[in-house]
Amino acid sequence: MINFNGVILDSNIQLSVNNRSFLYGDGVFETLKIVDGKILFFEDHYFRLMASMRIIRMEIPMSFTLEFLEEQIVKLASINKVEHSARVRFTVFRNEGGFYSPNDNSISYVIQTSALSSKNYQIEKSTFEVDLYKDYVVTKQLLSTLKTTNKMIQVTASIFAKENQLDSCLLVNESKNVIEAVSGNLFMLMGSQLITPAISEGCLNGIMRKQIMSLVKQLEGVEIVEKEISPFDLQKADELFITNVIVGIQPITKYRKKDFGTQFSSQLVEKLNMQINSK
Template sequence: MINFNGEILDSDLQLTVSNRSFLYGDGVFETLKIVDNRILFFEDHYFRLLASMRIIRMQIPMSFTFEYLESQVLALVNQQNIQNSARVRLTVFRNDGGFYSPTDNSVSFVIQANELTQKVYSIADKSFEVDLYKDFVVTKQLLSTLKTNNKIIQITASIFAQENQLDSCLLINEEKNVIEATNGNLFMLMNNQLFTPPISEGCLNGIMRKQILKLAEALGNVEVIEKEISPFDLQKADELFVTNVIVGIQPITKYRKKEFKTTLSEELLAKLNQSIEV
């Protein structure tokens, strides 16, 4: 079941071979978490979506108000009876026509939803091992910070992780700085200082990244710094963790031969759950 341009359909959407998202990755998306029939951090998601559409020169429909898109997402999860806890993907793509140069900039949207097993954010009691992925780099540019439909680096890095019995990989930019993981933004604790790469490094402008920055600053016992992270820094870190809207915080327990604590991760996760009143 999906919501395509405001119409809820029982079956998956059948795209044409001329679909621009399929042909060229000509689209952007938001991954949303639903808890108790509300979209967490939806205002941040909404404004990031519109900003992304403007950056890639899509025509934003007059109907794309905050209230309209919120109602379309909730209509789908209620129709599927998964409004208590769900993962939603809202994809906007440019309509068919043209080759690299589109014939017009009008858009369509499709919303998909899947049930989640729990509402609260939690940390799985298991190891989470990562390593660097160096086959390809993420460039330091504005497009790298958007959630576009071109995620081939994250895909190949995820396959690399599977082939090497890793849980995820850390991505680097052209200056060989570590910018993020395949599944979210990266944070590093070292000597009571919490570091995360600035957006200018090419990392995703993450919604959960924004929440964690605010929560960490409110703790008062760590200094929060947006700064470049080198691969050498990782070996000296006290903690490493990854953030995204679906899992909240995922602690990294091992990078190469170094193992890490999860104390701050657990403290921030408790604060995150309190902030959303789950």
């Protein structure tokens, strides 16, 4: 079952071929995780969604309060019997009409849920190899930081990874700096510094990125730094890892000819779970 504009419907619902998200990528979305009926980091997701809708000039309904959206999401997870551990996609798209220029800025939304195998975050893969994807670049602009329904660079990079027997790829911007992975933000441990690209570099304004930065600021002996990362920096790193809300932390174990450890990222996974379970 899905939630379409507040109505529970069969998941086989057919959207119109005039849907603007289908025609023009005119939509934004949030990927969320539910554990025991609670949406993790929901306030951060909510405010990012509101900011994204404002940036692309969507009309935000008066009903779109934090409490209303939380109720809609949790209700659907319960109906689908996945409230103990679930992945949620909340997609908002501008209503059909017009060509590039829409007839109006009103919106519709769809909520989808699917079961996850684990409540706690854990490192799923013991080996994880990446390389750079350089066919297309992510531009350093505000739209690049949003979760829009136009993710063609990520799609083609994922295909490139499969064709080259890689687990993922790292994306670069027009300055040839590394900014993120296909499905998450990038962190690099170098000595006592944990480095991640600044949002101004064009990387996703990730929710788990924010959580990790906040968590690391509580640790002694590690400094969180936002700055440019060049491809050459990667081979000097002690550890590399990717973050997103569903996986949590995924260590990178190999980039080109260098193998990386996972000690720090494994410790962060433990601390992340402790923080979530204490709330």
